[in-house]
Amino acid sequence: MIVKLIENWFSERYSDNLQLSFRVKDQLLSVKTDFQRIDVFDTYDFGKLLTIDGTVQLTERDEFVYHEMITMVPYYLARKAPESALVIGGGDGGTAGQLIKMGFKKVVNVEIDTQVVEVCKKHFYDLYKSFEDKRVDLRIEDGVKYIKTTKEKFDLVIIDSTDPVGPAEGLFMEDFYRAIKGVLSEDGIVVTQSGSPFYQPFALQKAHGGMEKVFTTVASYTAFIPTYPSGFWSFTMALDYEPKPRSGEIKTGKYFNEDVLEGAFKLPQFVKDLIKE
Numbered sequence: 001m002i003v004k005l006i007e008n009w010f011s012e013r014y015s016d017n018l019q020l021s022f023r024v025k026d027q028l029l030s031v032k033t034d035f036q037r038i039d040v041f042d043t044y045d046f047g048k049l050l051t052i053d054g055t056v057q058l059t060e061r062d063e064f065v066y067h068e069m070i071t072m073v074p075y076y077l078a079r080k081a082p083e084s085a086l087v088i089g090g091g092d093g094g095t096a097g098q099l100i101k102m103g104f105k106k107v108v109n110v111e112i113d114t115q116v117v118e119v120c121k122k123h124f125y126d127l128y129k130s131f132e133d134k135r136v137d138l139r140i141e142d143g144v145k146y147i148k149t150t151k152e153k154f155d156l157v158i159i160d161s162t163d164p165v166g167p168a169e170g171l172f173m174e175d176f177y178r179a180i181k182g183v184l185s186e187d188g189i190v191v192t193q194s195g196s197p198f199y200q201p202f203a204l205q206k207a208h209g210g211m212e213k214v215f216t217t218v219a220s221y222t223a224f225i226p227t228y229p230s231g232f233w234s235f236t237m238a239l240d241y242e243p244k245p246r247s248g249e250i251k252t253g254k255y256f257n258e259d260v261l262e263g264a265f266k267l268p269q270f271v272k273d274l275i276k277e
């Protein structure tokens with residue numbers, strides 16, 4: 001007798017000819033919200049996987065890389081240790097959780113889609129639980145609007161968004177960076193995820209080019225994130241002074257350490273070429 005086993009796979013499509021596939025034990029959820037489609041899978045190799053509009057947002061196994069790198073790098077380069085942060089996006093809670101761990105006194109997290117938060121409460125409680133911390137103020141609203149109306153100032157602004165298509169498009173624009181400058185405190189820094197330099201050069205170029213119009217110093221850095229397109233990911237930060245590591249204070253994470261803080265800014269030539277004026 002021939003028993004045919006059914007295999008289930010989730011694939012993120014990069015182009016008509018290329019995709020990254022995860023074999024999955026189960027699909028745990030699929031919802032269509034007012035903004036996007038959210039899915040959760042239980043994968044064999046990466047634990048639970050959260051996708052939005054078919055793109056990998058995080059997996060249990062490698063989320064630490066992204067969440068450490070989007071927080072610890074700007075934190076240790078700031079002139080004095082930041083104490084307050086604003087997270088735009090980040091409805092999974094991973095970024096807020098990392099900030100709390102690092103000792104931030106106040107984190108405002110503005111997520112546009114309440115369903116992202118609900119899904120993570122159910123399926124990624126370890127990340128979601130940061131929203132139960134009294135130092136974290138979760139607001140469900142449009143980040144662009146929030147920035148334009150708030151009177152608060154922040155030492156660090158983190159744009160933890162999806163790719164620059166759909167709801168996140170406005171988060172990669174010069175106007176938005178200008179508005180962010182208005183909510184930064186004196187030594188403030190803004191950082192954004194800026195895509196895969198190999199597959200999404202336009203994301204990096206938009207972020208870097210937009211920030212350059214608004215801030216005196218803009219610096220892109222990279223990290224190895226196995227489940228994102230090409231596994232080679234970029235972040236871009238901007239500020240109005242020369243960043244310098246606060247050596248002596250630097251703690252290590254699971255990915256982040258003092259060598260990574262330096263090395264992450266050493267860019268391959270094709271990446272330098274993408275962002276040169």
Ligand code: AG3
Pocket residue numbers: 012055056057058066090091092093094095160161162163193227228229
């Ligand atoms: N946000 C950035 C995910 C971008 C991934 N893009 C892709 N797979 N095409 C991650 C949210 C984690 N807090």
